Amino acid sequence: MSNGVGQPARRSTRARSLIWQALESTDRFLSAQALHEVLSDRGEDVGLATVYRALQMFADDGDVDCLRDSDGEMLYRKCLRDAHHHHLICRRCGRTREVEGAGIETWADEVANHHGFSNVTHTFELYGVCGECQAAN
Template identity: 50%
Template sequence: MNQAQQAPATRVLRATRQRAAVSALLDRLDDFRSAQDIHEELRRVGDGIGLTTVYRTLQSLADAGEVDVLRTGTGEAVYRRCASAEHHHHLVCRRCGATVEIEGPAVETWAQRIAEQHGFSELSHTAEIFGLCRECSATT
């Protein structure tokens, strides 16, 4: 995983049964999950939503700023509803996917300073940190 997207919440989404099911599942999850993982979990609990609908729903939730999106090292998009609506970063376990939201004032200050040194303005950035969580480190 190596790239995140945090979109500003600007769109109002139409309420549908499918969106409600995907949204409710995301509310129960603590880590980033792929569309396929979400689809499989929905099927497991008896919700017959098609994979294409899951993809579209996740994209609309991401576009509305209701979920964060990371790209894995293989380019796969993974999704998570974060507790913070403000700009933030993530610590993500490479093995189990456990995720911790972090604020990064030092990163923000560094990005602003570097941008100013090179004459850049209207900044945006993503910074995610990947490693092994405490539990996974203990089992290696």
């Protein structure tokens, strides 16, 4: 877990370590509630509010990727890459792959420049059905 650039080191706690371990054990995006359920199933006594706070801290530090699902719920996943990237996500099982998108980056820069914007950030997620889910049908 990084401490972010220019930020003071954060005190490690048992709960944060357990939450981090749960994030490391999956390649899927999880809601705070789902992550809390994983911890409960493992017999760990970590409060839901603690899970939310830890996930926000990890997101602020750039250690987790965040996205909203179709219902607007925030989902979290441990970052596998330090560099900017995008996600390809299975609509059925939630399996996620990190992907690069040089064409998207070029397009975003061109659109921003055309409209006189600078310092633009973006997210881009692709949703589909993975090969394993397709084979299951």
